[in-house]
Amino acid sequence: MKKINLDYTAAAPVDKEVLEKMIPFFSEYYGNPSSGHSLGEIPRKALQEARENVAGLIGADPAAIIFTASASEANNLAVKGFAKANMKKGKHIVTSSVEHFSILNQLKTLKKEGFSVTELPVDNYGLVNPADLAEAITDQTILVSIQAANPEIGTIQPIKELVAVAKERDVVFHTDAAAAVGWIPIDVQKLGVDMLSLAGDQFYGPKGSGALFVKRGVRVMPLIEGGIQEKGLRAGTENVALVAGLGEAARIAAEQLEERAEKAAAFRDRLKESLFNSIPHLQLNGHPEKRVPRNLNISVSFVEGEALLMRLDMAGINVSSGSSCTSQALKSSHVLTALGVPPELAQGSLQLTAGPDNKIEDIPYITEQLADVASILRNMSPLYHQYMKEAKQNA
Secondary structure, eight states, X not given: OOOEEOBTTTOOOOOHHHHHHHTHHHHTTXXXXXXXXXXXXXXXXHHHHHHHHHHHHHTOOGGGEEEESOHHHHHHHHHHHXXXXXXXXXXXXXXXXXXXXXXXXXXXXXXXXXXXXXXXXXXXXXXXXXXXXHHHOOTTEEEEEOOSBOTTTOBXXXXXXXXXXXXXXXXXXXXXXXXXXXXXXXXXXXXXXXXXXXXXXXXXXXXTOEEEEEOTTOOOOOSBOSSOGGGGTBOSOOOHHHHHXXXXXXXXXXXXXXXXHHHHHHHHHXXXXXXXXXXXXXXXXXXXXXXXXXXXXEEETTSOHHHXXXXXXXXXXXXXXSXXXXXXXXXXXXXXXXXXXXXXXXXXXXXXEOOTTOOGGGHHHHHHHHHHHHHHHHHTOHHHHHHHHHHHHHO
């Protein structure tokens, strides 16, 4: 049986060059980078090299890069850290309805602490309208946090235009770019953002590695207090192996950005064409063009996503579903709900993410298996039989 992974957003293999870069720091160069003696010299240089590589990937000053253990931590440092450091200026934050839970859930916590939050709507493609942002900003607004690209549906936001709106009112702008960095060109200087979060595992770096770009002059309160590591914004001895891996992954991503994007987009587009030509009643979710190159999100009408996922897994195909099991009940994706996708269609959504091992020649097998699974599940669906009955009557 074939084994095909189409869920590279959830997890991806570490690039071999990245792994080679990391290994010496587990045992050979084990010193603490904060040490003043010779054991700390090579680890200290590795941190600086990684800082420069990450900065190079996003067009930043290396001194503005703060290493974290994930994009989720970077998001929390950016939003909570900024909010608590600047609450005397105002307690209003603007975000979008399709943000990652590492943004939305911490904003729920901040609301309990007296902050107010405006969640901007999106259109049926998942795009935020800059005019809506302009209307939402008040004299109490201190921060706007809107993602660069959505990890579920792939839609790329007009960040430069949104930043321009925020800057007209002198409001700081943060973007969660975990789904974008390493796949589309990102330059913090050209975008004008004040803070940006990223995750190494999204471009073949190690899990547990992330970073936050903080523009000079932006005041942030640390969430982890202790020593003076990372400019005092993230205490604790740095995990040099993971940081070195993140830096190497960033270096490679910068060099191979165009090649990787073209390869992923070619696979995705061929897969999309094959699926839509072979399987009836499919819907594309997200923007048809303004999306990250490796993302394809579809809804399969008249079936439930978790059942699709499990049956495809039995056929050796790994995908992600747009519904999640919560308290014994299936809950539709908040992203698809925000797009206006009906609950019964949102429940049948699949997220397919291309990666390094995907091959064009695997597409017929993927299409065949999904077609078979959809047919089996539809034959068990009362909704599908009702639809077919009504279609015959109206023919």
